[in-house]
Amino acid sequence: GGGFAAAMDISFALGRAAPTTVRIFDMAGHLIRTLTASEDLAPGSNVTTWDGRDQDGRSVFAGTYVVLVETGDRTASKIVAVVNGQR
Numbered sequence: 001g002g003g004f005a006a007a008m009d010i011s012f013a014l015g016r017a018a019p020t021t022v023r024i025f026d027m028a029g030h031l032i033r034t035l036t037a038s039e040d041l042a043p044g045s046n047v048t049t050w051d052g053r054d055q056d057g058r059s060v061f062a063g064t065y066v067v068l069v070e071t072g073d074r075t076a077s078k079i080v081a082v083v084n085g086q087r
Contacts, residue, residue, distance in 0.1 A: 020046070020071040026063070060082055061082070
């Protein structure tokens, strides 16, 4: 299968407590993984960890992915890079 992707922390700040959904997409817009689904998170700084795997537990390929954070009526996205651990 694909290479090994190290876990990465995805940090984001919330202005107020709200049900929050964090999802990972590839650059083509396909859903790779849902990290949190309508989870009630506290206001302020939050961190969730992605282990570099898809919904089926397979390591994703090295490349660029989009993290989408949806909370209440707000959506934020950030680009993350997954590096292949194999030399």
